[in-house]
Amino acid sequence: MDKNLNMTGQNRLDALLFDIADEENMKVDYAAMLDTVYKKAAARKKRTAFVKYGSMAAAAAIALAVGGLWFAMNGTAANTNEAAPQAPEFMCGVDSGTADCSGLEAAFPMDAPKPAATDAPAEGAGDMSDTAAGGDGELRSTVMAPGLADECGLRWIAKDITLPDINFGAYYDVTKDDADGFECIVYGCTEADVESYMATIATMYGTKADGMTITLDGGITVTLALEGDVLNISARG
Amino acid sequence: MARWEFEAIYKAFSRMVYWAAYGVTKSESDAGDVTQETFIRALKYADKLKDMEEAQIKAWLYRVCINLCMDNKRRLKREQLSDELPETAVENEAELPEVSVVNAEQRRMIRQAVEDLPDIYRETVMLHYFSGLQYGDIAAMQGVSEGTVKSRMARAKAKLAKALERR
Numbered sequence: 246m247d248k249n250l251n252m253t254g255q256n257r258l259d260a261l262l263f264d265i266a267d268e269e270n271m272k273v274d275y276a277a278m279l280d281t282v283y284k285k286a287a288a289r290k291k292r293t294a295f296v297k298y299g300s301m302a303a304a305a306a307i308a309l310a311v312g313g314l315w316f317a318m319n320g321t322a323a324n325t326n327e328a329a330p331q332a333p334e335f336m337c338g339v340d341s342g343t344a345d346c347s348g349l350e351a352a353f354p355m356d357a358p359k360p361a362a363t364d365a366p367a368e369g370a371g372d373m374s375d376t377a378a379g380g381d382g383e384l385r386s387t388v389m390a391p392g393l394a395d396e397c398g399l400r401w402i403a404k405d406i407t408l409p410d411i412n413f414g415a416y417y418d419v420t421k422d423d424a425d426g427f428e429c430i431v432y433g434c435t436e437a438d439v440e441s442y443m444a445t446i447a448t449m450y451g452t453k454a455d456g457m458t459i460t461l462d463g464g465i466t467v468t469l470a471l472e473g474d475v476l477n478i479s480a481r482g
Numbered sequence: 483m484a485r486w487e488f489e490a491i492y493k494a495f496s497r498m499v500y501w502a503a504y505g506v507t508k509s510e511s512d513a514g515d516v517t518q519e520t521f522i523r524a525l526k527y528a529d530k531l532k533d534m535e536e537a538q539i540k541a542w543l544y545r546v547c548i549n550l551c552m553d554n555k556r557r558l559k560r561e562q563l564s565d566e567l568p569e570t571a572v573e574n575e576a577e578l579p580e581v582s583v584v585n586a587e588q589r590r591m592i593r594q595a596v597e598d599l600p601d602i603y604r605e606t607v608m609l610h611y612f613s614g615l616q617y618g619d620i621a622a623m624q625g626v627s628e629g630t631v632k633s634r635m636a637r638a639k640a641k642l643a644k645a646l647e648r649r
Contacts, residue, residue: 275493
């Protein structure tokens with residue numbers, strides 16, 4: 246009898262909590278949040294494009310100034326009977342047209358319009374320049390994680406599983422290592438670090454990754470998740 | 483990823499993300515911010531998410547959400563739990579009226595009791611009742627066994643029942 250009363254009490258508490266949860270959930274404006282997601286994502290893409298192409302334009306301006314100075318100091322006799330050099334490859338300071346001066350052409354095109362925001366990287370291929378930490382996405386830290394010897398690797402002790410050592414990022418923390426799972430957080434990573442690390446795991450175990458997840462021998466599943474510049478390495482199985 | 487695909491993911495998981503964030507931050511505005519930021523990240527990695535199974539997407543979103551909460555709070559505390567057996571839950575049926583007769587004040591009291599739960603219990607309650615996740619999903623995302631989730635839920639409900647009896 247007591248057990249039945251307990252079950253009924255539990256059911257009522259469950260029903261009450263679900264009901265309250267539904268009521269609270271009705272107050273959340275998910276549509277407005279989605280709208281904000283799109284707006285913020287679009288704003289960040291524009292900012293990324295501005296920073297990226299602005300940097301290229303600044304670099305081109307510096308190269309132009311240096312090239313102009315060089316010609317002023319060295320090129321007077323050769324240029325007296327010719328028109329001023331126009332082609333980007335000449336501005337690069339080489340004789341042939343085979344040098345890759347696409348950066349200059351992009352910044353100072355002869356006929357084409359200036360690069361627009363639509364030239365920004367596609368979604369999902371982001372360069373991390375809008376990370377929470379404010380990094381510009383171009384820096385790659387090569388600092389070895391503290392306390393990690395070259396040959397140790399990362400080890401899930403409970404299941405005797407070894408992962409490649411962490412030789413990227415600023416530092417790392419192993420936050421879980423027991424029979425239920427393994428988790429490690431690496432700070433200061435880039436997308437390239439993560440892709441490289443996944444490729445290393447795949448090579449180590451002779452298996453193919455499925456996106457950011459890879460299944461090792463014995464049914465162990467390793468997942469890499471990058472948010473901003475923080476990488477979560479988790480293993481289950 | 484097409485817009486409709488992303489919106490399907492948003493529709494499927496926004497509730498889970500929001501209440502998971504609320505469970506940690508205990509703030510509607512912070513939970514909203516974290517939810518938005520989580521799905522902004524999802525937009526950014528849409529190409530990768532497109533190839534993932536639903537369970538993987540769910541786990542990825544949850545992990546991003548929790549990490550963003552950690553950034554907001556600077557540190558996430560998780561209470562260490564013992565292996566003691568779950569306490570007996572509600573014994574006196576009369577203390578819990580039917581849902582239909584619970585008034586606004588009583589609902590507010592229950593809501594407050596949930597807010598006052600210790601962190602790990604509150605998060606578990608939020609994920610189950612508010613985010614709508616099953617115990618198995620919660621266990622997978624929190625990296626614990628289903629038994630641990632059930633144990634935490636039993637303790638949470640026992641605490642809620644006791645808190646309601648006192649008021």
